[in-house]
Amino acid sequence: MYLSDFDFELPKKLIATRPTSPRGNAKLLVSSSGRLHDSRVGNICNFLRPGDRLVLNNTKVIPARLDGVRFRQSAQGPVQAKIAITLVKPLPNGNWEALIKPLRKVKVGEKIIFKKGLIATCIKKLDGKGLLAFSVKGDELDEVLDKIGDMPLPPYIASRRPADAQDHLDYQTVWAKHPGAVAAPTASLHLDEHVLSALSNHGVDITFVTLHVGAGTFLPVTVDDIRKHKMHAEWGYVGSKAAQEIKSTKSKGGRIIPVGTTALRLIETASLTGMIKPFDGDTEIFIHPGFKFKVTDGLLTNFHLPKSTLLMLVSAFVGKSELDNIYQHAIDMSYQFFSYGDASLLFP
Known part of the structure; x- marks a missing residue:
């Protein structure tokens, strides 16, 4: 068919x-x-x-949708970029595959800063995704995500309204x-x-x-x-x-x-x-x-x-x-x- x-x-x-x-x-x-x-x-x-x-x-x-900021030093001084993260797949070592938008604005080794002191380091790029190592793992990461993350609504809903507490x-x-x-x-x-x-x-x-x-x-x-x-x-x-x-x-x-x-x-x-x-x-x-x-x-x-x-x-x-x-x-x-x-x- x-x-x-x-x-x-x-x-x-x-x-x-x-x-x-x-x-x-x-x-x-x-x-x-x-x-x-x-x-x-x-x-x-x-x-x-x-x-x-x-x-x-x-x-x-999990509330897998996160908004963060990437800071970087440039010839003009400190610059920052807003970064949107959607966690995709957990790995056995506690790291996560994630969709990063825009991926081009994050280099391997750079950190993304989120609310509540959460930090993710991009340790690799592969197949249009990033591999992230968070500053906390396991249950501690789950607790932080519950506080700062948004539900990963399907694209056909997310394109019409943002996720909210409900x-x-x-x-x-x-x-x-x-x-x-x-x-x-x-x-x-x-x-x-x-x-x-x-x-x-x-x-x-x-x-x-x-x-x-x-x-x-x-x-x-x-x-x-x-x-x-x-x-x-x-x-x-x-x-x-x-x-x-x-x-x-x-x-x-x-x-x-x-x-x-x-x-x-x-x-x-x-x-x-x-x-x-x-x-x-x-x-x-x-x-x-x-x-x-x-x-x-x-x-x-x-x-x-x-x-x-x-x-x-x-x-x-x-x-x-x-x-x-x-x-x-x-x-x-x-x-x-x-x-x-x-x-x-x-x-x-």
Whole structure:
């Protein structure tokens, strides 16, 4: 299939820049065996069975967007430049790969000064990014980022408004636990404590896995033949407990329903050899039409960008014809799209 097969026209008014509040009030478009139902996330139990299992990504988005200043001595005296940093990927030694704007104004070895005394030294440039060593690491760095950083909103939101304090709540799941993501698992943003309680009372089980969503999730596909696209690597973890819970549910006839494409990609990575196994490492799995799903029975997900790998994943799951029907219906019924938009619950 070709990239143009996944293009569609979306009115700008349907691109959400703020989420629905409360979260459970977001619209929910349910697709099951080709039939569509308009509902609300708060009514999701109407479409789930006791014994089903939702798989949730418990990564935590870090406030990865920082504004700093680079100082330098010149022939005319001291000069400074404003520098914008977006953290992209943590490294095992505590350093970070980061997008630096403008990168040309920062030399290797120079320091960037932020609020609260935080300092980053550019120790290398590679592939259009900088490698930064911060003056603090680990939990101490996380504490400073919580105080001075902004949430790394997707480009289609950040281009329309700046991130603010409300995004620290809105762009984070209520169960976020393990810091490391620089983008939210956005389907999970719909589930608040009220919905989680209703799911539990309905007999729906929950399993947690971890996939640190990277900035690469927003990178465009640049090849016409989608089979030639190479996915970015993201670190994920499926523990032995999670793998066993999923196996148990399958053996009892329950359905496995990942919440979001990140959870789906991770459990399918852990199931490539057949039944799911514990997994700890990077995944570059690219799910597109033709992929054979090993463990996923349903999917709760948002409405995705044209020509995106996320749209290709949904097409692989429900079929291209059904994908087109779902998205046309969503547009006709004024569903909100993308990260802060409405949700869909999909069964092949």
